[in-house]
Structure formats: structure tokens, C-alpha cells
Amino acid sequence: MIKRIAHIAIVVDDIDAALCFWRDGLGLDLTHVEDVPDQQAAVAFLPTGESEVELVKPTNELSGIARFLMKRGPGMHHICFEVDDVEACLDRLRAKGIRLINETPTIGTGGKKIAFIHPEGTHGVLVELYELTPEEQLLRHERQLGLADRVLHEGQVMTAAVMGFLQALVGNGDRAN
Ligand code: ZN
Secondary structure (H helix, E strand, O other), rough: EEEEEEEEEEEEEOOHHHHHHHHOOOOOOOOEEEEEHHHHHEEEEEEEEEEEEEEEEEOOOOHHHHHHHHOOOOOEEEEEEOOHHHHHHHHOOOOOOOOEEOOEEEEEEOOOOOEEOOOOHOOOOOOEEEEEHHHHHHHHHHHHHHHHHHHHHHHHHHHHHHHHHHHHHHHHHHHOO
């Protein structure tokens, strides 16, 4: 079953230049730019409700994405659907004789379970299937905890002053009651 469009990936040769349109012109929010070693690319994430636009810039000129950019120039690279069961989806496509790139799903370093369908079978669009796994949710949670830890750590310089201020507020509240 298809749940949603997870993301649309667009290959760019310059993320900052592309953000002039996608963020500044169109008005999408940029959450972050991340190095994604799996894809040998830097990726800018711009959420659009349930989905995301991903601006993908190759970081290795031998990667598939780099070759795509060289051959066809910047533009849409693939569309990714979140499904509840990638294997079941691949089985159904195979039964219909549709050419796959990944016969079985691959698991990325972030725990992402994905498989690509060959553009030959999709009328010219590279299609990615993605299934959210419990491992990925765990890894994502751990990463968020790590980030929160760092923020707390860096925030400690301010803590004494902020705590004093908060205690004063609470103290006043107590007296008012
Ligand atoms: Zn993708």
C-alpha cells in the first residue's frame, strides 16, 4: 500500500544557488543540509507538509548522481513513495514484469529500507520505494537525543542566570498565592 509521497529528489550542482528559488523564491522552509555518505551527496531537506523536496548535490564525481548531473544537467532525479511493505511491493511489480533496479530492498546507514524501480518500467521516472522500519525510528530517536544533549551542554553557560530568573518568577508566584 502506498502511504504518501515521501520526497521528490532534485539534482543540483549548487545547493545555495538552488535555495535562491526553492527556499527564498518559493518559500519552502529549509530544515537542514546533511552529508549523506550512502548517496555520496549533500542533501538539503525542505518539508512540504507530508512530503519533502530534497536538493541533492553529488560529493563524489563518480557516483550515479554525479553521472546523472553530467549527462542530463540539474533537474528531477527521482520520486519516493513511502509504502507499508517494500518486499510486497517489489513482488507485485515483478509479477507484472516491471524492471527493478533493486531486486531486494537495501538498508542504508540510517536504517532506511529502500528499493528503486527502473525508469524503463515507469514511463521515464526513477521511482524509489521506502519503508519506515523500527530500526530507523530508533536510530532517529537516538540521533535526536544526541542533538538535545549537545544543545543542553552548550546551553549550560546560560543556565545559572536563567535558573535565577526562573526561580525569582516561581518565588513571586508562590508569594502571590
Ligand atoms: Zn530518495
